[in-house]
Amino acid sequence: MASLTSSTRTLLLVLCSLLALVLPSAAEKKLETNSLNACQANSGFTASLFNLRYTPSKNSIDVNISAVSTIEARVEFDVTISAYGYQFYSLVIDPCKFDLAGFCPMVSGNLDDPFSLNVDPSTASLVPGIAYTFPDIDAKVKIYINATSGAMAGQSVACLEANVSNGQTVDLIGVKWASAIVAGLALVSSALLSGLGHSNAASHVAATALALTGYFQSQAMVGLVGIPLPPVVQSWTQDFQWSLGIVNVGFLQNIFTWYQRSTGGTAARIIDTLGSVSVEVQKRSEPLLAPSLSLFKRAEAIMPRSLTQHASSLMKRGNIKTDYGSYIVYGIQRVAFRADIETTNLFVTSIVSFYVVMAFTAIIIGLFKGACELAAKARWIKGDTFLDFRNGWITILKGILFRITLIGYAPVTILSLWEFTQRDSAAEVLLAVFFLLYVNIGLFWASYKLIRIAHRSVVLHRNPAYILFSDPQTLNKWGFLYIQFRASAYYFIVPVLGYTVLKSFFIAFAQNAGTVQAIALLLIEAGALITASVLRPWMDKKINSFNIAICAVNFINAIFLLIFTKVFDQPDIVTGVVGVVLWVLNAATTLILLLLIIISTAIVFFTDNPDGRYKFMADDRTSFMKSQSQLATTGELDALAMTARGEKAGYGTTITPTVHK
Template sequence: MRLSLFFQLSSLLALSFAHDDSLFTSSVSYCAPPEAILIRQFDISYFASNDSVVFNVTAASVAPNLNVSAMVLLNVYGMKPVNISLDFCHVLGNVLCPLPQYNFSGSGSIPLPQGVDVASHVPSIAYKIPDLEAFAQVTLIDTSTQQVKACVQSTLSNGWSTRQPAVSWATGGLAFLALIACLWYSSAEGSTSLAPQRFIDLMFLYQHIGSTGLLNLNYPVVFTSYTLNFSWALGLFAGSTAIQNAIDSMRRRTGGNGQAAVGVIETVNRKFSPYNDVVVPSPLTRRFVSPPVEIETSGNSLSAGIPTYTNSLGIAATDAFMSVFFTAIILFAIVLVLSLFLLGGVALYARITGKATSSHLKFWARANFLRLSLITFGPIFIFSFYQWTLHDSWLSIVLSVIVCLVVGVTVVVNAIFLLIAIRRSSPDEIDRHMPSRALFSPLYGAYRLSRYWYFIPVFAASFLKSLFVGFGQKSGTVQVIGLLAIESLLGLLTIFARPCRTRRSDTLTIYLCVIRVVSTGLLIPFIAHLEVKPIPRVAIGLVNAVILSVTVVIMFIAIVLNLLPWSSMWRSLRRKNGSMESLPSNASNSDEKSIISSHDRPLNPTPPASHSLPLEMSEPSSQSAHHANNHLLPTHAGAISPALSSASSYTSYGHELGSPRSFS
């Protein structure tokens, strides 16, 4: 595997060195009404190695005897390093002088004149930086009347971008690995592994990265492209044309405006665009051209935030909620079918063999629905709140209300049942009661028993962030300040409460909180009215992307480490060294406990005196098990009488149950 990874990295490195330093047009639009020339294709590439231009132009001239010269202006991150003039009568052997009065196509490669020094004006970083924000303006001027006959603006690219399908597939593969670990460890009765919680943490991290691109801010293109790699975690998938057409049809029939998605040209039709700046030629050439036309942005431009983000994926802003809704429906349907298939298979096996089966799987299946509700909570509420601000389709609004109630009630009701059960007994009894642990572990399973309430501020923070992102699309300033305040308060609470079962888990949880605070704070320079220059914004966006990428790598390491059986590996190593055979049996047991204690927090193995367990719970009969089950779980939770397992022996610092098989 390492050798394969080495060859992959070597091939990528070779490709990067083989990439020529070049700039080429990626999209074209008119910057003035066409009068005498209609342009259908305008592909131009500049190669720095030989200072040449390769072009492929298809146009039609409707004016006779038209001789033109071209004024070429270049805008790179707000700077205008190039301002040159080319006379068509002195290139290509005068074949374009005058312009042919018919449809014509021309392509070729020409070296730039010696007096035109483009290389010295374009910094070398422009050929390497991903998602280059640059455009060229070409104005064709009648050499006899000095009037503008055509004006074309074209975005430029260097071929590099932070939006890569491979990144989406890799992060999706990591999420799938975490999901398998979550299902495997949570299906084991009495499991204390943190793998299920790491899956939730990973999905929350992905959703945080994706949602940072949903705010009404003047993002650099490089950061928006980076966040689009994680759009799938928000339930938004690019390229689903059939689904989008079906959603558009549904909206048109239910009071929607029928507006479809538009292709996003990041430096053209978004609200904060360098195209909106008037490009004025230099004083030496100003007398040859009329002032360029400023592009109108009121009608066709996309507002920053959710509209630009979703349209970049080929999804209209008015279709965003329905796209997330269908994704959530598909996920819940998959979980339901798999759960029914598993439970049906277990029931059939029990009927054939006549063996009794544990009711743990029923609570495990219900816990998976709770986990899925926690994961989909943020995206569903964000896009539901945003849908309510559009006043578009009444069916979309009704469905958004229904799905919010279903997901919200699922989380809230289970939280209330957990609090009621704890109030009736104690956190220790709930954790030792296997049905309760299986059912409520998505809420409190990762935390110390004295910090079981920590899921409440986490859940509240997710809801408040959804409010700011969904309803606050009019003001990016309010969004950033609100999100930064929420993340900061949650981070401070985490630092002081240290809610997790192990030191390593506390460290990872605090680190994730700090990263969310830092990444949210780095969005402040993107606030439009601060008018931060383009280059500093791009640098900050790259730094933010690197920080978040490192966090994803750290989560990958944490998930992999959780998959390894550290206790078994340690014991095998001790046996191999012959140390365990030389110890008495009681010494071996105490040594094993000391090994566990180096990784986990201590535990009071006996419950507090005020919450002593009933005598019958130590040797449960069918009647006592039923009594204990009713005592610990509310009747609304639908608990089924399971066998109660005795408490395991955990030791570490603190007074709660530890997690001896968990790394972090």
């Protein structure tokens, strides 16, 4: 054991010296890796735990490792170093020439001994300066241990791979907060403008805010795919997982874990056991996942019994792939791990996040209604301020809750479908069935109601906009479905929902088939781009351009995902470069869209006539959008107006006399 420990330290010293050639550096130059991964089937040297940090300024390497060797033969090490798929350094090391004790020949045994090593200071000068500052650098060292004697002579008996990081990343809390705050304020601004009677400006702001939120969700969905993604893509897409309700709140995670266990499930403990188990974030091809299953079976004999039972239960669910005690996470699991959320808590986390938002929204709306009434009675505000909201706040609240349901439609659908493949507990599967039916039946039923109302308006008035925009009850309750589209394209919400359902099915059910997933998403995004470009269904030219640009970027992202599957058998350097291009493209697009919505919303609020800043729609919606307070002051006049429009009760219109004191 002592011999193995000494020889392993020598090997690690060589490994870390070579890694220093590609290590990034920041204010504090460092190299770190959290897993030493087996990269071939039947590898004779594996590590269930490997934490390494190299600090050039201190000339030291701190290592915490738990490994097993089954090799007993003379060997040589074939070492390659690459960055962004470009292999720029390689060498072959004969341990006998370097007098590496324990490796001439290699001996079998266990290693579980943290240690530190000193490194030659001259090594730091070999590191390129840009490598220390570029975020999410994609660098790795691969070592093949080849036997030179015995029955396995001339063959590789082990393969080890370490992905290294410089600690710099684009997964930043500032990006998360900035994007969330801008999208939230835009939605709130549209509500305030609507309450103040500026319906035209409110419609434009709401349309851009919804499009921006949809774009954030599309970027987040890129991170959910079961395709190996470059580190920078993983980090960038992680910035927008909040838009899918994937938000880590400590005490809630404890509640979710308790709930799952109390309903018969087995909670994952990956986050809790990072101090004793390594987790490999998938960057390998799909065929290598299958060999890891056989490796896991052989590893059971050397793993602690409690860990073996836990890993076995996870394997039965297909939740986490295990390689000699170290776990592999990919796709949706990868997102959960990077968010420090146990994979078995992810579904409930997303669901609860959205419905907590709905609950808080309902409370805020109720408090605002009470505050308005109090202010009106105390004459702090004019009697007609927010009058439409005060008279129909229940209907407005229903419309707002429906809008939040629409925003949460994609994540609820994706994760509910995914839960069927995970079966975290019987109660959670039941919740998945309930919420999947709830959002789909609710939104498609609302779409059916919308189509009926629009059809009736066409029959009576030869214009779908008439009832859709003249009836405040219809507009406030169902407007979230159609207000962002031109009146003649009111039906376009149905293709939007269908587009979301298709993406959800492939993201949720094709986690183990990355190529199928990529091709399907490419076809879906191509169809969305063509449809948006040809029909141009949104309310005006600017909103159409805004959405078509988003569809174009989503289509390009889908092409990049197909490239990441290596279906074209391209060199690794192409994959690395494409990952950086995806990040740059989406970062630039996000910045431009954020600036556009910030500037346009700010200008609206500092303009005396917000509605005048936008052209009135050619569908005459503005002429129909009359304030309920201007139409009548009594219930009889309201009824007379309805009769004149040819309307009947039963379409969500309730006659409520308005009495002014």
